[in-house]
Amino acid sequence: MAPVPGSGLAKGLAVTLRTMTRKTVTEQYPDAQPELPPRTRGVIGLFEENCTVCMLCARECPDWCIYIDSHKETVPAATPGGRDRSRNVLDRFAIDFALCMYCGICIEVCPFDALFWSPEFEYAETDIRDLTHERDKLREWMWTVPAPPALDPGAEEPKELAAARKAADKLAAQQQQQRTDRPGQEDPS
Numbered sequence: 231m232a233p234v235p236g237s238g239l240a241k242g243l244a245v246t247l248r249t250m251t252r253k254t255v256t257e258q259y260p261d262a263q264p265e266l267p268p269r270t271r272g273v274i275g276l277f278e279e280n281c282t283v284c285m286l287c288a289r290e291c292p293d294w295c296i297y298i299d300s301h302k303e304t305v306p307a308a309t310p311g312g313r314d315r316s317r318n319v320l321d322r323f324a325i326d327f328a329l330c331m332y333c334g335i336c337i338e339v340c341p342f343d344a345l346f347w348s349p350e351f352e353y354a355e356t357d358i359r360d361l362t363h364e365r366d367k368l369r370e371w372m373w374t375v376p377a378p379p380a381l382d383p384g385a386e387e388p389k390e391l392a393a394a395r396k397a398a399d400k401l402a403a404q405q406q407q408q409r410t411d412r413p414g415q416e417d418p419s
Contacts, residue, residue, distance in 0.1 A: 266349050268376060270347075271332050271347050272348050272349045272350040272371075273327065273347075273353055273363075273368075273371050274325055274336065274345055274346070274347065274348065274368065274371070275345070275346045275347075275348040275350075275368055275369070275372035275373075275374065275375050276323055276345060276371075276372055277343065277344050277345075277369075277372050278320065278323070278365060278369055280342045280343050280344035281320050281323065281344040282317075282318060282344075283298060283318035283319070283320050284341065285298055286339045286340060287336035287337075287339060287340055287345060288336075290335050290339045291335060291336055292331070292333065292335065293330060295325055295329035295330045296323075296324070296325050296326075297322060297324040297325075297326070299320075299321040299322035300320050300321050300322075301318070301319055301321055302316045302317070302318060302319070303316065303317055304316050305317055320365070322364065322365065323364070323365040323368065324362050324364045324365065325362070325363055325368065326361060327353070327362070327363060328358050328361040334347065346372065346375045348371040348372070348374045348375050349374065349375075349376065350371050350374045
């Protein structure tokens with residue numbers, strides 16, 4: 231069947247009319263804050279206490295936008311006759327968000343959970359040089375990181391917990407067996 235001339239125009243106008251009669255869904259952003267999904271990627275927050283200056287985040291960053299400076303400190307021996315230890319102390323941790331592509335590799339490779347995604351997204355600057363944020367600003371954003379989601383109630387128990395529970399049940403069964411083997415003795419508990 232041949233298309234009727236002007237049917238495409240009529241369909242387009244019908245879509246326009248339908249859209250015009252619906253309520254708008256425009257968010258009035260500066261006046262009303264948007265409701266963000268729980269895993270929104272905004273900026274990267276730094277939990278400085280967990281950072282051991284291992285430099286994995288800076289080495290794995292494809293944009294080389296993470297700058298870390300540190301120095302070594304000697305920690306005296308904990309016991310007499312022990313040897314002194316040295317540890318890295320963080321002097322500078324900065325991320326240049328003008329270069330960052332928000333891939334999250336730095337967060338994934340951090341073995342000590344020092345970096346987290348924060349849903350904070352209002353950090354615009356008038357000068358691009360001001361988009362390099364130092365550790366004090368990254369620490370402020372750490373407190374905007376949401377708590378991890380609750381475990382799914384229908385999910386399988388983690389292997390570590392299952393093994394610990396099995397060992398505890400086995401120990402409790404052995405203690406119960408010992409109590410039943412000695413019926414004349416009182417139960418101390």
